Amino acid sequence: MVSGVKIAVIGAGYVGLTTAACLTSLGHRVVCADIDPAKVRALSRGEVTIREPGMAELVGVGLAEGRLRFVVGAGKAAPGAEVVFLCVPTPMGPDGAAKLAALEAAVAELRDPLPPDSVVVNKSTVPVGTAARVGELLGRPDVAVASNPEFLREGSAVHDFLNPDRIVIGSADLDAAKRVAALYEALNAPVLLTDPASSEMIKYAANCYLATRLSFVNSIAELCERMGADVNDVTRGMGYDQRIGTAFLRPGPGWGGSCFPKDAHALLRSAAVIGSDFPLLRAAIDTNARQQRLVVGKIRQAVGGRLAGTRVGLLGLTFKAGTDDLRDSPALAIAELLAAEGAELVGYDPSMPGAVAGIRVVDSAYAAAAGASALVLLTEWPEFRELDWERIAGQISGRYVIDARNHLDPLVVHHAGLLHQCLGQPAPQRALSR
Numbered sequence: 001m002v003s004g005v006k007i008a009v010i011g012a013g014y015v016g017l018t019t020a021a022c023l024t025s026l027g028h029r030v031v032c033a034d035i036d037p038a039k040v041r042a043l044s045r046g047e048v049t050i051r052e053p054g055m056a057e058l059v060g061v062g063l064a065e066g067r068l069r070f071v072v073g074a075g076k077a078a079p080g081a082e083v084v085f086l087c088v089p090t091p092m093g094p095d096g097a098a099k100l101a102a103l104e105a106a107v108a109e110l111r112d113p114l115p116p117d118s119v120v121v122n123k124s125t126v127p128v129g130t131a132a133r134v135g136e137l138l139g140r141p142d143v144a145v146a147s148n149p150e151f152l153r154e155g156s157a158v159h160d161f162l163n164p165d166r167i168v169i170g171s172a173d174l175d176a177a178k179r180v181a182a183l184y185e186a187l188n189a190p191v192l193l194t195d196p197a198s199s200e201m202i203k204y205a206a207n208c209y210l211a212t213r214l215s216f217v218n219s220i221a222e223l224c225e226r227m228g229a230d231v232n233d234v235t236r237g238m239g240y241d242q243r244i245g246t247a248f249l250r251p252g253p254g255w256g257g258s259c260f261p262k263d264a265h266a267l268l269r270s271a272a273v274i275g276s277d278f279p280l281l282r283a284a285i286d287t288n289a290r291q292q293r294l295v296v297g298k299i300r301q302a303v304g305g306r307l308a309g310t311r312v313g314l315l316g317l318t319f320k321a322g323t324d325d326l327r328d329s330p331a332l333a334i335a336e337l338l339a340a341e342g343a344e345l346v347g348y349d350p351s352m353p354g355a356v357a358g359i360r361v362v363d364s365a366y367a368a369a370a371g372a373s374a375l376v377l378l379t380e381w382p383e384f385r386e387l388d389w390e391r392i393a394g395q396i397s398g399r400y401v402i403d404a405r406n407h408l409d410p411l412v413v414h415h416a417g418l419l420h421q422c423l424g425q426p427a428p429q430r431a432l433s434r
């Protein structure tokens with residue numbers, strides 16, 4: 001006899017699949033629905049297509065124990081569910097606002113088959129006020145609505161879900177909120193019960209704060225470079241201050257991914273809709289675009305001022321290491337800027353992404369370096385630190401390695417006779433004198 005709370009998860013992407021697999025591992029019974037029949041078929045066979053450590057194992061165990069099932073369509077998952085998690089996409093619309101079409105479609109499908117006294121919990125990132133709107137759309141006074149934003153990071157989704165810094169639950173119905181909190185009891189995490197609007201705002205505030213912090217760090221890196229300071233030491237010195245902390249201080253080619261850019265634009269748009277503004281967030285977004293142009297400027301300079309007809313090798317295409325997700329990747333944004341100036345792009349990424357528009361994707365870092373006028377590291381994959389730089393020096397046609405993640409050991413690159421140029425340090429030669 002299979003025990004545990006009966007849960008439906010709508011959406012089998014990064015958030016939905018993680019939620020389904022992890023709640024199963026906590027002893028609950030989960031039916032996970034998606035609109036994509038091919039995805040449902042593959043998952044039902046235990047085939048996990050996203051790159052997330054531990055996910056395939058959890059899905060395999062859940063299927064084998066009969067605790068986890070995949071179905072096509074939200075309506076199929078609803079019957080018998082005590083709690084329903086909405087984990088559908090909320091992409092950026094043309095005006096910057098989050099598009100709620102998938103959420104509305106899922107809610108419409110759930111309206112009739114939902115059992116009485118069930119709770120609909122929104123895990124998608126949605127503008128403040130959406131929980132109230134979900135309640136209206138459902139039109140089921142016997143069904144409670146809650147907001148329970150998700151804070152997992154791609155590449156460590158299972159770990160983050162099972163080891164959360166906090167669990168936030170917002171609902172006008174305290175009993176419903178407590179029922180949702182009880183699902184996570186085994187995690188022993190701090191639980192914040194609040195109203196739906198505050199819960200929805202917590203998610204945007206957290207992501208926009210982190211994005212703003214990164215834009216701040218990237219700006220400090222630029223000043224360091226121009227003023228003769230070393231941003232690696234500067235951020236280390238900042239991070240020792242417990243009020244600041246060490247996380248999220250690495251300069252880079254700008255922040256990206258499926259969340260930060262769209263969430264920053266969505267909050268800015270929400271502010272505009274109520275006749276307000278958020279100039280600090282606007283500046284963080286502008287600084288991010290500027291950071292990408294700045295990296296392009298370094299590359300242009302490294303190849304002698306003219307990108308047209310110049311081959312540039314790209315190391316890393318995903319928005320960060322440890323994921324195969326290319327959505328809103330700064331590496332691709334930079335590639336687009338380079339291509340617009342006529343550069344010929346050859347790229348390698350350890351996640352082996354297949355075809356990428358405008359880039360000739362090759363199967364090794366060495367192939368990306370061969371014949372390139374400059375080699376640019378855009379994603380901080382650990383394996384790039386282990387490269388044979390002597391071999392690269394023998395294949396590259398230029399001398400510059402632009403390290404847009406401050407990821408490589410400058411001495412190793414220099415010893416191979418190449419010029420290592422990272423962010424926030426005055427000159428490529430500096431490492432030699434250390």
Ligand SMILES: NC(=O)c1ccc[n+]([C@@H]2O[C@H](COP(=O)([O-])OP(=O)(O)OC[C@H]3O[C@@H](n4cnc5c(N)ncnc54)[C@H](O)[C@@H]3O)[C@@H](O)[C@H]2O)c1
Binds near residue numbers: 033087125
């Ligand atoms: N990716 C992350 O790291 C992350 C973390 C926290 C929060 N979020 C938020 O969670 C939400 C989902 O993001 P994601 O990255 O999991 O998206 P995703 O694109 O990886 O997955 C969404 C899934 O929902 C399915 N879907 C779409 N419409 C549906 C419908 N009507 N019924 C059933 N399934 C449907 C899609 O086919 C897809 O498989 C977004 O609001 C996002 O902002 C994402």
Ligand SMILES: O=c1ccn([C@@H]2O[C@H](COP(=O)(O)OP(=O)(O)O[C@H]3O[C@H](CO)[C@@H](O)[C@H](O)[C@H]3O)[C@@H](O)[C@H]2O)c(=O)[nH]1
Binds near residue numbers: 150249258259260320
């Ligand atoms: O010191 C740092 C840390 C991150 N980044 C960049 O910031 C972006 C976002 O990174 P990360 O936060 O690790 O990735 P996500 O998986 O998008 O996770 C963020 O977005 C999710 C979706 O909302 C949230 O759930 C997570 O809490 C939040 O960290 C990436 O481009 C990173 O390369 C840096 O440049 N420097």
